[in-house]
Amino acid sequence: MNTVELIARKRDGGELDEAELEWLVGGYLAAVARADDRPVVSEGQMAALLMAGVLRGFTDAEARALTRVLVRSGDTLDLSVLPGPTIDKHSTGGVGDATTLLVAPLLASAGAQLVKLSGRGLGHTGGTLDKLESVPGLRTELSGEEILRIVGDVGCVVAAQSDRLVPGDRAIYALRDLTATVASAALIASSVMSKKLAGGADTIVLDVKAGDGAFMPTVEAADALARLCVSIGVDAGRRCSALVTDMDQPLGRAAGNALEIREVVEALSAPPAGRLAGLALDLAAQALALARDRDVEVVRADLHQGWTSGDALDRLRRMILAQGGDPAVCDRPADVLPSAPVVRSVEAPGDGTISVVPARAVGEIAAALGAGRQRKGDPIDPTVGVVVHVEVGDLVRAGQPIATVHARSEGDADAAAKRLAAAVQIGTEPVPPRSTVLRRVGTVRDTGASCARAEDPSAA
Amino acid sequence: MNTVELIARKRDGGELDEAELEWLVGGYLAAVARADDRPVVSEGQMAALLMAGVLRGFTDAEARALTRVLVRSGDTLDLSVLPGPTIDKHSTGGVGDATTLLVAPLLASAGAQLVKLSGRGLGHTGGTLDKLESVPGLRTELSGEEILRIVGDVGCVVAAQSDRLVPGDRAIYALRDLTATVASAALIASSVMSKKLAGGADTIVLDVKAGDGAFMPTVEAADALARLCVSIGVDAGRRCSALVTDMDQPLGRAAGNALEIREVVEALSAPPAGRLAGLALDLAAQALALARDRDVEVVRADLHQGWTSGDALDRLRRMILAQGGDPAVCDRPADVLPSAPVVRSVEAPGDGTISVVPARAVGEIAAALGAGRQRKGDPIDPTVGVVVHVEVGDLVRAGQPIATVHARSEGDADAAAKRLAAAVQIGTEPVPPRSTVLRRVGTVRDTGASCARAEDPSAA
Secondary structure, eight states: OOHHHHHHHHHTTOOOOHHHHHHHHHHHHHHHHHOOSSOSSOHHHHHHHHHHHHHHOOOHHHHHHHHHHHHHTSBOOOOTTSOSOEEEEEEOOOSSOOTHHHHHHHHHHTTOEEEEEEOOOBTTBOOHHHHHTTSTTOOOOOOHHHHHHHHHHHSEEEEEOOTTBSHHHHHHHHHHHHTTOOOOHHHHHHHHHHHHHHHTOSEEEEEEEESTTSSBOSHHHHHHHHHHHHHHHHHTTOEEEEEEEEOSSOSSSEESHHHHHHHHHHHHTSSOOHHHHHHHHHHHHHHHHHHHTOOHHHHHHHHHHHHHTTHHHHHHHHHHHHTTOOGGGGTOHHHHSOOOSEEEEEEOSSSEEEEEOOHHHHHHHHIIIIISOSSTTOOOOSSOEEEEOOOTTOEEOTTOEEEEEEESSHHHHHHHHHHHHHHSEEESSOOOOOOSEEEEESOOOTTSOOOOSTTOTTOO | OOHHHHHHHHHTTOOOOHHHHHHHHHHHHHHHHHOOSSOSSOHHHHHHHHHHHHHHOOOHHHHHHHHHHHHHTSBOOOOTTSOSOEEEEEEOOOSSOOTHHHHHHHHHHTTOEEEEEEOOOBTTBOOHHHHHTTSTTOOOOOOHHHHHHHHHHHSEEEEEOOTTBSHHHHHHHHHHHHTTOOOOHHHHHHHHHHHHHHHTOSEEEEEEEESTTSSBOSHHHHHHHHHHHHHHHHHTTOEEEEEEEEOSSOSSSEESHHHHHHHHHHHHTSSOOHHHHHHHHHHHHHHHHHHHTOOHHHHHHHHHHHHHTTHHHHHHHHHHHHTTOOGGGGTOHHHHSOOOSEEEEEEOSSSEEEEEOOHHHHHHHHIIIIISOSSTTOOOOSSOEEEEOOOTTOEEOTTOEEEEEEESSHHHHHHHHHHHHHHSEEESSOOOOOOSEEEEESOOOTTSOOOOSTTOTTOO
16 A cells, blocks of 8 residues: 555545555554654654545544554453443543543442543543542552452442553544644544443443533534444444533533542532532433443432442442542542642622633633643642532622632632633523533433434434 | 644634744754654644645745745855856756756856756656766766856756755655645745745746646646746746646657757757757746846847857756766767667557657656656666657657667566557547647746836736
């Protein structure tokens, strides 16, 4: 094959087949590994191909083929030793989105096994590994044997993705990030789904974010991405569904690593309430109903029972212990978690109704405080971040605290408080509350009939 | 500046200013030189930018700014010590196109100075340096001092472009070649014109090829490229014009390095005749009329006189001698030039009129024989190639020789003869002869009024 001719074909709007994509990905991986002088596919050639694909579009067939190529580029996890059902969950990334740390123990409490291989945060979005590592002692770099032992014992485990899993995706994602070629549904779908397929779970549930704080700004774009991901999963023989959810405002109240762990523990210590808890229950119920061919309402009742009985919190405690963390975080989070030296309250400047809590701005303010990283490999501070006490539609009075800033210094706190006060909008008109779930793709209906099967991947 | 943001802007159809282009080119040159781990502009980032530009388009303002940036990336040649007029000539590359080796001594014989910094052939197109180096002993790697001394003594010199001249163009061109991003008028124009501006001549004449054997397949595309190049030259304060010429069939009869030198010597040894000689006279006349503010017809008569008097051939002889080559090539080319061991004639299969002599195929056949290179740095054989004895519109009889193959082996000769016989088309209908010059951009009119000035760069 001739690399330049393949790039030229994509540049001119043509299609690449699976063998050609395998040549390109394999050649690029070899180039990354060897730093060859005349590589078969150089960094520049892969970047040109990616940009041509972003501007000319990749077909769904190319996205499916690329996913298979990426899966084959490395090891896969074999979960067949587990009794099952094995479930995986993925979010496309948002602000105040700690759902994984609720969904994992909830599914474990219902008897399923969730193995979640996760990434770190970048830019304004948080990463599950970063959040979890704010628990003193906790390790996320686990071997394959440790992962299987912990999920077998506890029912859930959240670990760092090994370098040997989908190395093709790792290499290409790093290049996309540097070359302004992230924004392609086919590239995002193949990246997400290759990781999920390599992760080995039978059932995959996706949370595709839409809005200001998401990669997909519109519901339509998020819906198209969700459909493509679900079709790739079903094509690979997995049970797969997706929710398209709102990321115009942060999902939870906290944005910051230890702050989000505290929110998770506090949520599991009380009856489910609020947007974060609601979405976690919805995602867990969809996954479980799909995995077990059961009514959503029936499994939702089981999950609710696991939550209120304290079993879900206990699963989280046992998972944290098994991963080397201090389990007392589930009882006394404020004592166990590290905290920031400066805490500053932000008050409403006047009476009114909250009209905008911009997710991206809140995420960026938290990241600027030190909770996130601008570039891969940057250090982060687990203690800092923002807690927003209000959501869109809430009535507030002048002087009422609407947010709390946790910062390393008075200067940082001042700057963050100023930015938050400017970002959160208060209007005089009433604002109807928004629903969190905007679309459902391939989900199991509440009527009891399950409908997400290979025959009908896009049933809603 | 943020490289990813600049790439994203071009991806989204925006425009880059001169400072931004300077950041990108400078950053990429530093990356090429240092092999930095975290370069400011990596190979992948430059490739993504180029592909975004090819698909979204660069504006004329970007082409002008990029040209200036490329010129500033390295040294420039100062020709102000020469009495002048100093002239440079460029062809966008074709098959059987040895015009430079006719234009250079013709202009020298008319008292002008031509300093031609040239490149090597790639793919199906030949390179002037490769042709010239088939003369035993001849050197093209000359120092700046040698170049000025030779042009001062002889009136013309053809040398390899130094690594210190437009290194930005050199680096970007190598990347474009590998990433299917050659086909952009703005990138081609800035590459061509940065080299011409750095070369230092007051007057620049361009030969923009259109057709099957050219980078620009249509007259319209070639015309647009010619206009952009001329506008860049005029913008930089140079006298500049362009001819758009036919490259559907080879220009000269020979395609192959020593074979083309022989054709040049034989052409200068007789009164001017044929398409190659006609275009060389036209290009030289345009350049000289523009440089001297003179009537085209007057300077054409001078050039014709230099040709028929033998002065032009003598200038070529002196240039070859000054560059270390054997000057006897101008008297006994067949004896001095190296020759191929196998010579094979190709005959017309039937009576008729030549309807197609496909330039690209002829160039590819010559390259396959060893006259050209597929990749930069490949070795070439000076002796091999093809001589086509007919052109479109010629009447032929069955058995009449239409081409001669010069090859290293019987097998090579067989293969080339078979391909040539299939490529040259003979029809039964008469075919009107085509003109070589298809459009004129910014040229001096034959009425005597010169019109290519900064005020009116596109006058025809």
